[in-house]
Amino acid sequence: MNSTAVKSAFDVEEIRAQFPILKELVHGKPLVYFDNAATSQKPRRVIKAESSYYATINANVHRGVHTLSTKATEAQEAARETIRQHINAKHAHEVIFTSGTTASINLAANSLGQLLLKKGDEILVSGMEHHANIVPWQLVCERYGAVLKVIPITDSGEIEPQRCEGAKGNAEELFSDRTRILAISHVSNTLGTINPVKELIAEAKKRGIITLIDGAQAIAHLPVDVQDLGCDLYAFSGHKCYGPTGIGVLYGREELLERMPPWQGGGEMIDQVTFEKTTYAKLPFKFEAGTPHIAGIIGLGEAIRWMQDYDLSAMAKHELDLLEHATTQLLVIDGLRIIGTAKEKVGVISFVIDGPSTGSGHAIHHYDLGTLLDQQGIAVRTGHHCTQPLMERFGVSGTTRASFACFNTIAEVDAMVAGVKKAVKMLR
Numbered sequence: 001m002n003s004t005a006v007k008s009a010f011d012v013e014e015i016r017a018q019f020p021i022l023k024e025l026v027h028g029k030p031l032v033y034f035d036n037a038a039t040s041q042k043p044r045r046v047i048k049a050e051s052s053y054y055a056t057i058n059a060n061v062h063r064g065v066h067t068l069s070t071k072a073t074e075a076q077e078a079a080r081e082t083i084r085q086h087i088n089a090k091h092a093h094e095v096i097f098t099s100g101t102t103a104s105i106n107l108a109a110n111s112l113g114q115l116l117l118k119k120g121d122e123i124l125v126s127g128m129e130h131h132a133n134i135v136p137w138q139l140v141c142e143r144y145g146a147v148l149k150v151i152p153i154t155d156s157g158e159i160e161p162q163r164c165e166g167a168k169g170n171a172e173e174l175f176s177d178r179t180r181i182l183a184i185s186h187v188s189n190t191l192g193t194i195n196p197v198k199e200l201i202a203e204a205k206k207r208g209i210i211t212l213i214d215g216a217q218a219i220a221h222l223p224v225d226v227q228d229l230g231c232d233l234y235a236f237s238g239h240k241c242y243g244p245t246g247i248g249v250l251y252g253r254e255e256l257l258e259r260m261p262p263w264q265g266g267g268e269m270i271d272q273v274t275f276e277k278t279t280y281a282k283l284p285f286k287f288e289a290g291t292p293h294i295a296g297i298i299g300l301g302e303a304i305r306w307m308q309d310y311d312l313s314a315m316a317k318h319e320l321d322l323l324e325h326a327t328t329q330l331l332v333i334d335g336l337r338i339i340g341t342a343k344e345k346v347g348v349i350s351f352v353i354d355g356p357s358t359g360s361g362h363a364i365h366h367y368d369l370g371t372l373l374d375q376q377g378i379a380v381r382t383g384h385h386c387t388q389p390l391m392e393r394f395g396v397s398g399t400t401r402a403s404f405a406c407f408n409t410i411a412e413v414d415a416m417v418a419g420v421k422k423a424v425k426m427l428r
């Protein structure tokens, strides 16, 4: 596939050449991969870093004096330092490795629940959260008698306190004197909306509320500076930012992490164990029970270094060009409606296809559309995208979602638009 975009500072073909999977055929057609919000593809460097750990180092970390164990420990801690620097955390020990965003939020919810939740306390989330940033809080709410509150969102899929129904004009209305935790996504996986998290964190901070940002969809597309954001906790997954699956991060502000109790117990997270009492290891190990996903950590470090080799703002601009092109081209299709039209978005486009304006013909189910696109080698996601309450808010059972990465091209967008048009003709 050739991009029609001008090769300037950002050379999409040079980037594409680094992703072996892009040479694969699906149903005999060149793969067009637009499911990056679910999991992004991996550049060769990341695949190699992970496999060469197994081929040349494979040993457990922090537990041996032998050479391979030392090498594994050094590689793991180098990755931690890369991530610290990438998100501008103050200390490397504020970077905790988990198995992904879901595990990071579960760790935070369970530990914070034990630390501070009392009956009647409130946890505030938004109406566009992924189930991973809803259900863990519901579980702790049940345990401690706390209440989950939801920030409503506008028809465009934005959090605008001044326009939200029920929030009469300012952030005062969002928070109550029982709010203890604000847990909100940086970017919506379904709508692509970039939330005004910095402003919300500032408001929460004034009231002594702990803030957790679900950064699963931000980390590959936006600069993330946890000190500038001012958040207490920030969660993300490796596999959504060109890294391996099964590895993620929970960043936490040192002072808060020191106060939070461990969630899981086992090896590595202890200082001294007796049958009477156990004392815990220092940060970050207090929160890293058991053998970590060492190869995944090394792969994630390499993915971040790979991204850092590029001008990240040029990558983001490229993805926004794809979004703009897709939006304009898709809206030409009669009955096509975009769900999520925020002013500030990343390269995610969710849509439904209603019946045509002429009245003859009917709506097209996202599942049928996704299946027909797949036959043309085009991978999109269909369904509720783990945001069922958001689907209910928009009165739809699901959407078709295309989510772009830096290796996608305008020509691929054109292929998808042609595929959608073809499917509409067949199905109406």
Ligand SMILES: Cc1ncc(COP(=O)(O)O)c(C=O)c1O
Pocket (backbone or CB within 6 Å): 037, 038, 099, 100, 101, 102, 103, 130, 132, 133, 185, 187, 188, 189, 214, 216, 217, 237
């Ligand atoms: C916004 C958001 N939060 C959390 C998650 C969960 O991430 P993981 O499955 O990697 O734990 C996702 C995954 O799609 C997501 O998009």
